[in-house]
Amino acid sequence: MNTIILNGSPKGNSKNSNSQIFAKEFVRNMKNPCEIKCIAKADPRELAKYVESFDTIIIILPLYIHAMPGIVMKFIEGLEPATDEGKYIGFIVQAGFIETAQHRFIERYFADLAKQLNYKYLGTVSKGEAAGIYMFPKLFRKVLKLITELGMAYEKNHSFDKDIVKRLGKPYELTKFQSMIFELANKLGLNNVGWHRVLRKNNALDKRLDRPFL
Ligand SMILES: Cc1cc2nc3c(=O)[nH]c(=O)nc-3n(C[C@H](O)[C@H](O)[C@H](O)COP(=O)(O)O)c2cc1C
Known part of the structure; x- marks a missing residue:
């Protein structure tokens, strides 16, 4: 083929x-x-x-x-x-x-x-x-x-x-328990650690909540 x-x-x-x-x-x-x-x-x-x-x-x-x-x-x-x-x-x-x-x-x-x-x-x-x-x-x-x-x-x-x-293809959907863990990690700001590092590297961390089109 x-x-x-x-x-x-x-x-x-x-x-x-x-x-x-x-x-x-x-x-x-x-x-x-x-x-x-x-x-x-x-x-x-x-x-x-x-x-x-x-x-x-x-x-x-x-x-x-x-x-x-x-x-x-x-x-x-x-x-x-x-x-x-x-x-x-x-x-x-x-x-x-x-x-x-x-x-x-x-x-x-x-x-x-x-x-x-x-x-x-x-x-x-x-x-x-x-x-x-x-x-x-x-x-x-x-x-x-x-x-x-x-x-x-x-x-x-x-x-x-x-x-x-x-x-x-796994997971197709998170279980309720997994969702709760993610919500908790989100509340503690753990989800953002990696992304904030990238933003910092690009001098964009303090601009991350900007809304230039509003
Ligand atoms: C502007 C933008 C929008 C995205 N939207 C989604 C999305 O709706 N759902 C999702 O699962 N990932 C989303 N992603 C993550 C990309 O799908 C993911 O980073 C992917 O690996 C990028 O592949 P590439 O490096 O080949 O472009 C988004 C990423 C960017 C930059």
């Missing part, structure tokens, strides 16, 4: 893009690693034309404000419905919030999109709690290993391994 991986993050080919990290991990142990291209900065119509020569498109993207980045939407709008039966499309969505329940709307959209484009749908892999990966890759070693295994299984079977998808 001739597969192209597209990174849908606006950060493009940056070491700070978690989608790019996922893409590289996905192909890491493949015998014939797939080509990776970034949607950012590409001409969406030219890229849509380019991917026509592949049997399978896998888009790896973040959620920004609960939705796909606008550049991904623009690219999708440039795709023409397949005229033969041998086309496949799949998605890997990674995002900051822990619960992958947030992904259910985009998953439904992607399943429907595949139908509209006459592509066979490989499915959508969802991973939450991914925002910190580029900052603390060692903490996320297990997640990255799962992505590498997902890529190896994909190369072998041309599908997303159900067991790995299930593991990556």
Whole structure:
């Protein structure tokens, strides 16, 4: 199978893009690693034309404000419905919030999109709690290993391994107890420790509550 991986993050080919990290991990142990291209900065119509020569498109993207980045939407709008039966499309969505329940709307959209484009749908892999990966890759070693295994299984079977998808997708929703722990951590300001460090590094800590558009 001739597969192209597209990174849908606006950060493009940056070491700070978690989608790019996922893409590289996905192909890491493949015998014939797939080509990776970034949607950012590409001409969406030219890229849509380019991917026509592949049997399978896998888009790896973040959620920004609960939705796909606008550049991904623009690219999708440039795709023409397949005229033969041998086309496949799949998605890997990674995002900051822990619960992958947030992904259910985009998953439904992607399943429907595949139908509209006459592509066979490989499915959508969802991973939450991914925002910190580029900052603390060692903490996320297990997640990255799962992505590498997902890529190896994909190369072998041309599908997303159900067991790995299930593991990556947890938790779908937090239990009441877990929610209470997070609420407590929030009240104590523990959730902000990492973010405040980034804000401080960028001299933006005292501007964090600014509301320039109000
Ligand atoms: C402007 C902005 C909006 C975001 N909105 C969401 C969101 O609605 N839900 C979520 O889970 N994560 C959200 N995130 C976190 C990103 O999904 C997360 O950091 C992701 O790993 C970024 O991937 P990238 O580095 O490939 O762009 C947001 C991040 C930014 C910068």
